[in-house]
Amino acid sequence: MxxxxxxxxxxxxxxxxxxxxxxxxxxxxxxxxxxxxxxxxxxxxxxxxxxxxxxxxxxxxxxxxxxxxxxxxxxxxxxxxxxxxxxxxxxxxxxxxxxxxxxxxxxxxxxxxxxxxxxxxxxxxxxxxxxxxxxxxxxxxxxxxxxxxxxxxxxxxxxxxxxxxxxxxxxxxxxxxxxxxxxxxxxxxxxxxxxxxxxxxxxxxxxxxxxxxxxLINEGVNYLTSGERPQRRGNGHPNIAPYQVFESSDGHVIVAVGNDSQFSRFAEWLDLADLADNPQYATNPARLENRAVLTSVVQERLKRLSTGTVIEGLEKLGVPVGPVHRLDQVFSTDQxxxxxxxxxxxxxxxxxxxxxxxxxxxxxxxxxxxxxxxxxxxxxxxxxxxxxxxxxx
Missing domain, CATH: 3.40.50.10540 (Crotonobetainyl-coa:carnitine coa-transferase; domain 1)
Structure with a gap:
């Protein structure tokens, strides 16, 4: 062709x-x-x-x-x-x-x-x-x-x-x-x-x-809209939480909760179902406002679990999750x-x-x-x- x-x-x-x-x-x-x-x-x-x-x-x-x-x-x-x-x-x-x-x-x-x-x-x-x-x-x-x-x-x-x-x-x-x-x-x-x-x-x-x-996309327009200078957040997302890298028992894992229903399933899987009903965490704006506490609670649970366990469990629930690959792992994947x-x-x-x-x-x-x-x-x-x-x- x-x-x-x-x-x-x-x-x-x-x-x-x-x-x-x-x-x-x-x-x-x-x-x-x-x-x-x-x-x-x-x-x-x-x-x-x-x-x-x-x-x-x-x-x-x-x-x-x-x-x-x-x-x-x-x-x-x-x-x-x-x-x-x-x-x-x-x-x-x-x-x-x-x-x-x-x-x-x-x-x-x-x-x-x-x-x-x-x-x-x-x-x-x-x-x-x-x-x-x-x-x-x-x-x-x-x-x-x-x-x-x-x-x-x-x-x-x-x-x-x-x-x-x-x-x-x-x-x-x-x-x-x-x-x-x-x-x-x-x-x-x-x-x-x-x-x-x-x-x-x-x-x-x-x-x-x-x-x-x-x-600069969303971060640039975040500033132009609010007038507030964005801060460095490491692997955290400026507009979504929890959406970042977490420590697992054997490495790291990415959890990217994109909406409230995903958060509800995620919290229940972590045996934290009460968070999904708590007004401080039930919606994304609320989770952003209380990001520090939420991140600490989630991290405490995830670091007890292996990366494979987290990925397998959350994939079954339709909660976005994934590994942090090294390049040797990237180029050896079947994908x-x-x-x-x-x-x-x-x-x-x-x-x-x-x-x-x-x-x-x-x-x-x-x-x-x-x-x-x-x-x-x-x-x-x-x-x-x-x-x-x-x-x-």
Whole structure:
């Protein structure tokens, strides 16, 4: 079967995570991605962000770090120095044949090369040109550098994450980058829809901080509605209780009571049926008001029970419950296997003959995602794309 985006060509001038996440997603859906890497720096910065690295047939580490591989399958790598007239000419030659250009340079940095969105859209009116930056192309912070950690700090998510009495905590993965890439992919598809109807390309300006603020979601609107600054609650939920991680006799278990009837069944199972009839706990607003006492009582009961006992008992009652898996447990589950969330891609660059990656979560019935190209070496596709020697030779 063909992919939903078969025939779409994307010139990818981005690096690190936000842009590569976006283009990998579009590549999985069938688009041809030409990834431009700087030969002077060894390519995408994340190629050196390790260990771990893939070990080559010669027993030595390659330039494929796990970090690089997480966002760079289904791409063809070429090397170009856009600081030269020759490199700029090749970029424009490629752009003329592409539908999308995506970049994450500092705002204004590409203007001196004639590769900025204004110049490129003037020369190629059909292009969808997406610019990813830390703070966007406008505003007083536009020229400040943008990395995931700074976006999480500036955009507020760190103030909500972590133990109530601990320090502000970032999310363990680069979630500001990843979500910015997702928003960028959505914007690109919307702009392509407009282009296909009108023939008119456009510029997409998306920022890490803007997208991080956008996914503050309920906590952000909680503040805007009440004017009260949210507090860190660890694993507690700002609007539902009990909805958190609890200690069990042999580890931890998640209980996520979403409504009053679930709470009634949960309390009865814990032999605390009187709580469901108590006005202090019978409704969710009341439980939130009395969260501290409720959490203490529930925790005292649950820590006497094993995780397996809690999960088995509450699942029978239709009360949302689940484990807290380590990654070794995650990737060994039958659910991951059934949903193909761990994949293997053949590559001659690994001494194992393959690399293992995380699968795409999209399950399209008519145009499924495909895994056609493993993460590339720097300049691996030079000859294929424009007849230059392969940098890996």
């Amino acid at each position: 063909s992919g939903a985006l078969d025939g779409l060509k994307i010139l990818d001038l981005s690096r690190i995570l936000a842009g590569p996440t976006c283009t990998q997603l579009l590549g999985d859906l069938g688009a041809e991605i030409i990834k431009v890497e700087n030969p002077k720096t060894g390519g995408d910065d994340t190629r050196s962000w390790g260990p771990p690295f893939v070990t080559g047939p010669d027993g030595q580490p390659t330039d494929m770090s796990a970090y690089f591989m997480c966002a760079n399958r289904n791409k063809k790598s070429v090397t170009l120095d856009i600081g030269t007239k020759e490199g700029q000419a090749v970029i424009k030659h490629l752009a003329a044949k592409c539908d999308v250009v995506i970049e994450n340079f500092k705002p204004g940095a590409l203007k001196k090369f004639g590769l900025d969105h204004e110049t490129m859209l003037r020369d190629f009116p059909h292009l969808v040109y997406c610019s990813i930056s830390g703070f966007g192309q406008t505003g007083p912070n536009a020229q400040k550098p943008g990395y995931d950690l700074m976006a999480q700090g500036y955009g507020g998510i760190m103030s909500l994450t972590g133990a109530p009495d601990g320090e502000p905590m970032k999310v363990a993965v680069g979630i500001a980058d990843v979500m910015c890439g997702m928003y960028a992919a959505t914007g690109i598809l919307a702009a392509l829809r407009h282009r296909d109807r009108t023939g008119e390309g456009q510029h997409i300006d998306i920022a890490l901080v803007d997208s991080q603020i956008a996914w 991951v296997a059934a949903r193909e969330m761990k994949i293997s891609m053949d590559t001659e660059r690994s001494n194992k003959g393959h690399v293992e990656l995380i699968g795409n979560p999209l399950k399209l019935s008519r145009t499924p995602v495909s895994y056609r190209l493993p993460p590339p070496a720097v300049g691996q596709h030079n000859e294929e794309i424009f007849g230059l020697p392969d940098e890996t030779e």
